[in-house]
Amino acid sequence: xxxLGAQVIKLSDEEFKLFRDMVYEYSGxxxxxxxxxxxxxxxxxxxxxxxxSTFKDYYYFLKYDRKRDDELVEVMNLLTINETYFxxxxxxxxxxxxxxIPEVLKTKTDRTLRIWSAACSTGxxxxxxxxxxxxxxxxxxxxxxxxxxxxxxxxxxxxxxxxKYRKISFRSTDAKYMRxxxxxxxxxxxxxxxxxxxxxxxxxxxxxLDMSRYKNIDIIFCRNVLIYFDKESKQKVIxxxxxxxxxxxxxxxxxxxxLYGISEAFRMSxxxxxxVYTKK
Numbered sequence: 001x002x003x004l005g006a007q008v009i010k011l012s013d014e015e016f017k018l019f020r021d022m023v024y025e026y027s028g029x030x031x032x033x034x035x036x037x038x039x040x041x042x043x044x045x046x047x048x049x050x051x052x053s054t055f056k057d058y059y060y061f062l063k064y065d066r067k068r069d070d071e072l073v074e075v076m077n078l079l080t081i082n083e084t085y086f087x088x089x090x091x092x093x094x095x096x097x098x099x100x101i102p103e104v105l106k107t108k109t110d111r112t113l114r115i116w117s118a119a120c121s122t123g124x125x126x127x128x129x130x131x132x133x134x135x136x137x138x139x140x141x142x143x144x145x146x147x148x149x150x151x152x153x154x155x156x157x158x159x160x161x162x163x164k165y166r167k168i169s170f171r172s173t174d175a176k177y178m179r180x181x182x183x184x185x186x187x188x189x190x191x192x193x194x195x196x197x198x199x200x201x202x203x204x205x206x207x208x209l210d211m212s213r214y215k216n217i218d219i220i221f222c223r224n225v226l227i228y229f230d231k232e233s234k235q236k237v238i239x240x241x242x243x244x245x246x247x248x249x250x251x252x253x254x255x256x257x258x259l260y261g262i263s264e265a266f267r268m269s270x271x272x273x274x275x276v277y278t279k280k
Contacts, residue, residue, distance in 0.1 A: 009044040011036055015055040022062065023079065026072060027152060028206040028233035042078045077155045084121040086165075086173045087128050089223065091273025092252045096129070096219060097136045099271070100250045104218045105140070107248055112144040116214055116244065118222040120149035123160025123200060124169055125221060130194045131180050148214065150203035160200040163190035206233060211240035218246050224254035231262065238263045242279060251277040 011019065019039055020031045031039060043058070052058045062068050062075065087093065101113065117126040126149035133139055151157050164187040170178070181188040203210040205225070220241050226234050241251055242265040251266060253259070255274055259266055266277035 007044060008040050009047055009053070009055060011040055011055050015059065018059050019055060022059070023075070024230075024233075026206075027076060027080075027204065028230075028237070029079070029228045030230050030233075039079065043075065046074065046078060073154050077153050080153045080156075084124045085169045085171055086124045087132075087177070088125065088172065089255065089274070090172070091271075092221070092223070092276070093128065093132055095271050095273070095276060096221075096250070096252070097132055097138050100219055100252075100276070101133070101138050103248070104246075104250065105143075108218070108246075111142055112146055113139060113219075114217045115145075115147045115219045116217045116221070117147065117149040118203075118205060118220060118241075119225040120151050120156075120160060120200070121153070122151075122156050122165075122169075123149055123163060123198075124165070125149065125223075126160075126198045126200070127163065127190050127194055129221075130198055131177055134180075134194065135177075145197040147198045149198060149200045150210075150214075151200075152202070152204050154202055157200055157202045163195050164188065165190075205237045205240070208240070211244070214244045216246055217244045217249060219250045219252070220245060221252045223252060224257070226253060226257045234262050238265075242266070245279045247279060249279045251279070253277070 016033075016036050016039070023039075024030050043055075047053075047055065047058050050058070050061070052061065062071055065071070104113065115126075115129060117129065120126050126147045129147055130145070133145060139145055149160055151160070164184065165181075166187055170188070178188075180191050180194050182191060201213075203213070205211065205222075222237070222241065226237065229237065238259060242263065245251065252274075259268070259277055265280055267280055269276050269278065
């Protein structure tokens with residue numbers, strides 16, 4: 001007997017379509033037919049915790065119960081993948097330090113550098129930026145640094161705010177950077193001076209109200225997120241980024257992602273280790 005299989009509540013075709021459409025409407029993430037098992041495997045335990053025997057009962061709870069908004073947050077916590085680590089895709093980070101920030105500073109009219117790490121998961125990316133900017137000395141004296149990290153998952157946001165990480169998060173970290181962390185048993189706490197310029201918030205990239213909070217941004221990182229969206233959702237997200245960015249601001253996306261056919265508001269440049277988009 002497959003005990004694991006016995007624990008999974010199966011989705012009917014009708015239930016799968018209801019959940020797929022609900023998740024898409026809420027987050028822009030589209031689960032194709034062959035990804036049905038992800039919803040089944042990740043939500044079955046939650047159904048049992050709430051004493052639901054079918055996904056249809058759970059669907060109506062999410063649709064009409066007064067606690068639906070809180071429960072939708074829990075659904076997204078369970079369905080979204082939060083895989084990241086410090087100094088991931090270093091080529092783009094180097095480009096930001098060596099080219100992106102110096103170019104931005106040439107045209108700035110104020111003395112605050114604003115960076116947005118969108119879909120930052122558990123926070124390794126924004127803290128990596130903070131470390132590299134401090135180490136490089138790229139920001140002139142008298143300038144203020146503001147880094148905001150956002151994610152849809154409330155669990156990921158809570159973890160990012162704690163800024164405590166296990167060794168798995170440092171699998172691509174040069175030993176010299178570990179001086180920016182304090183060992184606390186099995187975890188490492190990010191030093192306060194690195195945390196200081198970083199603000200972590202929960203935000204939905206498909207929610208216009210959430211996205212409207214971010215303005216006058218100089219650099220945006222949104223890597224390996226657009227691959228989960230269909231074309232319409234990608235266009236909405238990129239349009240929001242275009243509005244948030246300062247003129248000639250920089251946008252870094254994942255190596256397997258492209259703005260081709262999505263937006264003409266950006267100019268693409270190839271820098272050898274990847275591509276970067278600049279707001280026209």
